[in-house]
Amino acid sequence: MGSAALVGLVLAAAPPPSVVSVDGVLCDITRSLVQSDARVTCLVPPGADPHGMALRGSDRQALSTARLVLVNGYNLTPAMNRIRVSAPVVAVAERATPGNPAKDPHVWHDPGLTSAMVRESATALRPLLGAAKAGALQRRSQAMQAVLNQLGSWSAAQLQTVPSAQRVLVTEHRAFSAFARRYGIRELPVIDDFASGGTLRPSSLGAISRAIRQSGTKAIFAEALPPSKTLRRISSFSGVAIAKQPLYADGLAPGKSLIQTATANVCTFVTAQGGRCDQRTASALQQQWAAIR
Ligand SMILES: [Zn+2]
DSSP, X not given: OOHHHHHHHHHHHSOOOEEEEOSTTHHHHHHHHHTTSSEXXXXXXXXXXXXXXXOOHHHHHHHHHOSEEEEOXXXXXXXXXXXXXXXXXXXXXXXXXXXXXXXXXXXXXXXXXXXXXXXXXXXXXXXXXXXXXXXXXXXXXXXXXXXXXXXXXXXXXXXXXXXXXXXEEEESSSOOHHHHHHHTOEEEEHHHHHXXXXXXXXXXXXXXXXXXXXXXXSOBOOSSSSOOHHHHHHHHHHTOOBXXXXXXXXSOOTTOOHHHHHHHHHHHHHHHTTOOOOHHHHHHHHHHHHTOO
């Protein structure tokens, strides 16, 4: 056997490189970009809280053997600040949105910024996958950006059906500033605005209730179900109901893709605020995303 053939055999037998995707929506972005060309480990499970996440032994193990670590950045997962890894760590949302004015880490609620995150992830993955896989990586990256571009137009069209007085998003925490900026919606994160440190004093409860009633909103949005005790108190004090579906603020919804999560969030908001949601186009976008290979 010639040496070139031997090298070919060794390369063919080499396991695909390991990548760790830490938080936010990077799990779906990375898996969709690399398919079977890399082994992807996701650290924050869908529906879990990245802000308070603690690294487990298996997470440390995955980080120590990874050849690349993709992290959202803007301190979405403070637990990552305390660890050292030898692989390059790329803060994808920070690279994608260097001008993030609010330093709100949840930038992917604007599909234009998610698209930039796809581009930055692909750039970080390219050296790892090598020249032979570069074409496929580029093709998937472009297909994903095309779907995200359509998601942006679709979302804007759904939000247009909400009467302008109700284009306000009342939540506990500031997690939707990218969404609010993109679609011209007022954001009212009541705990962050009125109860610093998270303690809800009777005076803050009164101020929150007044702000909610003055906002014109028809609903308050929970980040998980069942809603927190604090949110239930705010709802009963203000007389404004909690929306039946939660908004997924911190990443992917359990068992759902990035596009399924994003369209669900838009439909939850639009439906609760008196607008209409075009589910058929949403499901076409979801299928287009899932078909990327
Ligand atoms: Zn969050």
